[in-house]
Amino acid sequence: MSDNRQNIINATDRLLQTHGLARLTTREIAREAKVAEGLIYHHFKDKAELIYEVVETRVRETKNQMLNLPLQVGKRSLSENLEEVLLSVYHAHYEITPIVNCIFADQKLRVRLQEIVKERNMGPQYAIEGLDVYLAAEQRLGRLSDAVEPAVLAKCLWMISIQSAMLDRWMGNESDETRVRRGIHDCVQTLMTGFAPRPKTEEKTEVKKSK
Amino acid sequence: MSDNRQNIINATDRLLQTHGLARLTTREIAREAKVAEGLIYHHFKDKAELIYEVVETRVRETKNQMLNLPLQVGKRSLSENLEEVLLSVYHAHYEITPIVNCIFADQKLRVRLQEIVKERNMGPQYAIEGLDVYLAAEQRLGRLSDAVEPAVLAKCLWMISIQSAMLDRWMGNESDETRVRRGIHDCVQTLMTGFAPRPKTEEKTEVKKSK
Amino acid sequence: MSDNRQNIINATDRLLQTHGLARLTTREIAREAKVAEGLIYHHFKDKAELIYEVVETRVRETKNQMLNLPLQVGKRSLSENLEEVLLSVYHAHYEITPIVNCIFADQKLRVRLQEIVKERNMGPQYAIEGLDVYLAAEQRLGRLSDAVEPAVLAKCLWMISIQSAMLDRWMGNESDETRVRRGIHDCVQTLMTGFAPRPKTEEKTEVKKSK
Amino acid sequence: MSDNRQNIINATDRLLQTHGLARLTTREIAREAKVAEGLIYHHFKDKAELIYEVVETRVRETKNQMLNLPLQVGKRSLSENLEEVLLSVYHAHYEITPIVNCIFADQKLRVRLQEIVKERNMGPQYAIEGLDVYLAAEQRLGRLSDAVEPAVLAKCLWMISIQSAMLDRWMGNESDETRVRRGIHDCVQTLMTGFAPRPKTEEKTEVKKSK
DNA sequence: AATGAATGAGCTTTCATTCAT
DNA sequence: GATGAATGAAAGCTCATTCAT
Numbered sequence: 001m002s003d004n005r006q007n008i009i010n011a012t013d014r015l016l017q018t019h020g021l022a023r024l025t026t027r028e029i030a031r032e033a034k035v036a037e038g039l040i041y042h043h044f045k046d047k048a049e050l051i052y053e054v055v056e057t058r059v060r061e062t063k064n065q066m067l068n069l070p071l072q073v074g075k076r077s078l079s080e081n082l083e084e085v086l087l088s089v090y091h092a093h094y095e096i097t098p099i100v101n102c103i104f105a106d107q108k109l110r111v112r113l114q115e116i117v118k119e120r121n122m123g124p125q126y127a128i129e130g131l132d133v134y135l136a137a138e139q140r141l142g143r144l145s146d147a148v149e150p151a152v153l154a155k156c157l158w159m160i161s162i163q164s165a166m167l168d169r170w171m172g173n174e175s176d177e178t179r180v181r182r183g184i185h186d187c188v189q190t191l192m193t194g195f196a197p198r199p200k201t202e203e204k205t206e207v208k209k210s211k
Numbered sequence: 212m213s214d215n216r217q218n219i220i221n222a223t224d225r226l227l228q229t230h231g232l233a234r235l236t237t238r239e240i241a242r243e244a245k246v247a248e249g250l251i252y253h254h255f256k257d258k259a260e261l262i263y264e265v266v267e268t269r270v271r272e273t274k275n276q277m278l279n280l281p282l283q284v285g286k287r288s289l290s291e292n293l294e295e296v297l298l299s300v301y302h303a304h305y306e307i308t309p310i311v312n313c314i315f316a317d318q319k320l321r322v323r324l325q326e327i328v329k330e331r332n333m334g335p336q337y338a339i340e341g342l343d344v345y346l347a348a349e350q351r352l353g354r355l356s357d358a359v360e361p362a363v364l365a366k367c368l369w370m371i372s373i374q375s376a377m378l379d380r381w382m383g384n385e386s387d388e389t390r391v392r393r394g395i396h397d398c399v400q401t402l403m404t405g406f407a408p409r410p411k412t413e414e415k416t417e418v419k420k421s422k
Numbered sequence: 423m424s425d426n427r428q429n430i431i432n433a434t435d436r437l438l439q440t441h442g443l444a445r446l447t448t449r450e451i452a453r454e455a456k457v458a459e460g461l462i463y464h465h466f467k468d469k470a471e472l473i474y475e476v477v478e479t480r481v482r483e484t485k486n487q488m489l490n491l492p493l494q495v496g497k498r499s500l501s502e503n504l505e506e507v508l509l510s511v512y513h514a515h516y517e518i519t520p521i522v523n524c525i526f527a528d529q530k531l532r533v534r535l536q537e538i539v540k541e542r543n544m545g546p547q548y549a550i551e552g553l554d555v556y557l558a559a560e561q562r563l564g565r566l567s568d569a570v571e572p573a574v575l576a577k578c579l580w581m582i583s584i585q586s587a588m589l590d591r592w593m594g595n596e597s598d599e600t601r602v603r604r605g606i607h608d609c610v611q612t613l614m615t616g617f618a619p620r621p622k623t624e625e626k627t628e629v630k631k632s633k
Numbered sequence: 634m635s636d637n638r639q640n641i642i643n644a645t646d647r648l649l650q651t652h653g654l655a656r657l658t659t660r661e662i663a664r665e666a667k668v669a670e671g672l673i674y675h676h677f678k679d680k681a682e683l684i685y686e687v688v689e690t691r692v693r694e695t696k697n698q699m700l701n702l703p704l705q706v707g708k709r710s711l712s713e714n715l716e717e718v719l720l721s722v723y724h725a726h727y728e729i730t731p732i733v734n735c736i737f738a739d740q741k742l743r744v745r746l747q748e749i750v751k752e753r754n755m756g757p758q759y760a761i762e763g764l765d766v767y768l769a770a771e772q773r774l775g776r777l778s779d780a781v782e783p784a785v786l787a788k789c790l791w792m793i794s795i796q797s798a799m800l801d802r803w804m805g806n807e808s809d810e811t812r813v814r815r816g817i818h819d820c821v822q823t824l825m826t827g828f829a830p831r832p833k834t835e836e837k838t839e840v841k842k843s844k
Numbered sequence: 845a846a847t848g849a850a851t852g853a854g855c856t857t858t859c860a861t862t863c864a865t
Numbered sequence: 866g867a868t869g870a871a872t873g874a875a876a877g878c879t880c881a882t883t884c885a886t
Contacts, residue, residue: 023318023319036852037851037852038852038853038879038880041878041879042849100381101315101316104312104380105232107229108234109233145404145406147406148401148404148406152397153406159378163371163373172325186360187366193356193359193407215866241869247867248860250867252860257860257861258861426845442737443655449879449881458847462882520737522803523734527739528656529655531655532653567826567830570823574819578824584796608782616828617778617786618778618826619776658855659857670872671871671872671873671874674856
């Protein structure tokens, strides 16, 4: 009666989070899911397909989160929105990071999954695009400086969020809500103002836009 | 003659870069180093120790690279210096990324290396610190806005660089010099100016500094 | 409706012909027969029993074919008749050869089937006997040399036919009608005359009959 | 010190003879050879390569036997020589038959081995050719009827020998020396004389040579 | 009668590690 | 120091068989 297919996916996800790919054996998965080892191969062609399914599930959730970003346009302040959005990105990647790292460590698995990702058109761009669209909208509303390229800014912010998540994972830091929120807040505030030297006098700061 | 030890370390490094941890077998290492499989166990207690040695070597090199960053203070323009520094960070981590990913994929290996990294104070902070010191110096010279916290800015820039490197690795992009340089240039220019809405009139933009 | 039993037997036969015993899984059989895997175990005690059923069916058919061989006695020339008969033997065994090989590959299966074959008197003798009876009849009609032992000749001819079939299977040759027919024709003609040195003079060739 | 490579080959040969391919597991091979299972993969790339080696060894022996056939030309009587030769063929194939059958039962293994056999040019023709050459030589000496085609006769005799061996294997008959020798003797004597009807009177037997 | 999810033993293969030389 | 044959534990995967529905 219990949906063992989902059961196995969840068990695999849990094990990837806690023990990494190196210790992810079919035997362990079966034990964690409380099913027979052979059942895995009833539901999935091989271990790689199972792992893909886990990633796909995770990514789908994250993707949906990202696609909802533009809905917030114009509400609240720009930095409030941004911080919320980046926090979302952070959390999504805090979850997904161990799996991504694991896949990257196995050349063979990586190549195979890259193919699947390519054919299903599911790269990491989705997140950046979501941000990009949101920022462009805010720019049209005059809530974002006309001087910035939304695409470049989106990429910077996204990278900071995802790297924060990876760093916390790497350092073994718990994903403490207030600490993370403050970190993101600091980044946003700092970048918002820019770091070009503030003129002591009236003269305007001169910045050439890159081609 | 007996630089077979270094021989093995180099071979392992090469294999980690190209094939990842998953296919890193002692047999493969021995073949790559052109020595007998058993010799590995004369020079290293076990495979983990060998891998640690490889990582340690790499990280030490990268660390030294990072510590020399502040030497450029005051010369040329701020953004020229920053772009050069960030390019260094990018390249260093482009090299080290596959190894870092591999370590992260194996919980057991990761825990062991984390301890070593912690006790020898070899975390990623060193790089940020290098940047931090450099930025603070520039700030004292008045070439960097007083409004920013050097530490926060350093972290942001570092994260962007390292994440770019990882992304290129993940996407299978070659580390093309001009493309990378342009990417970093765009980021620096964008962040330098900030993205707070530009006042159409004279009034100053008001930004509260985070506590 | 419920000729699913025969359905499964036929599917198994087809798979044995094309893929051999090694890849003959119950899952494959079920797919080929378009029934559920479990249904096999409603109709047969186990896989061995199913295989036995397939072999039994095949062998019975072949046996019946062979028993009708002597019907041709006296009509047409001896060699014409023989060639026709041997062609029949060839075709029958071309079909049955893969299955026979498969059985022979599994000692356990072989022993079990040997017993059944023995008790039902279904060995390969029947075919030889059919030939034997036919040859004896021809001998009585004076169309076959008195010097030969029909049983020995029957065995020789039968062996040549069956071995030709096995060889064609082994070599991956299609059972091309004209090629096969010519091969058998050549054999018959050659053996018919014998290979004892032809006396240049009148004296008779002296051949001692074996005890 | 003991040559474990040959050890494993011999063990595999023994198991193929007694239990067939179906029960030929690496575990069993290791136990029979009294070595660890992993050692098999130190000496052979996979199980198929091991099996090929077994066959190759067997075939090499048989091949050498066959190539020595023509040395007997002219010595003793034709039928004595032939019987000896065919006995040799019989014994060689009595040994090799179980393995050949086993290979034939596994489509995948068969295809792979056929490729190897083809590229090394080691088909079963060698045996027929050996016989063919021998018979042609005897024909030139006038010890074999001019009326026969050596190639056809060679094939017939070879097929009878090999099929006798397979039949004895199939029937579970021990390879009893005197019984086998008598069987071959009977065949040779029978075929030597031919089975064309013997003329009661003086008239010559008329046999058309096949085109 | 019919299904197909579920089982678990056992298969081939990999690989870190040991050890006699 | 150096070799590579040998080990054995465990990996991914297959498959005949069972069983609730």
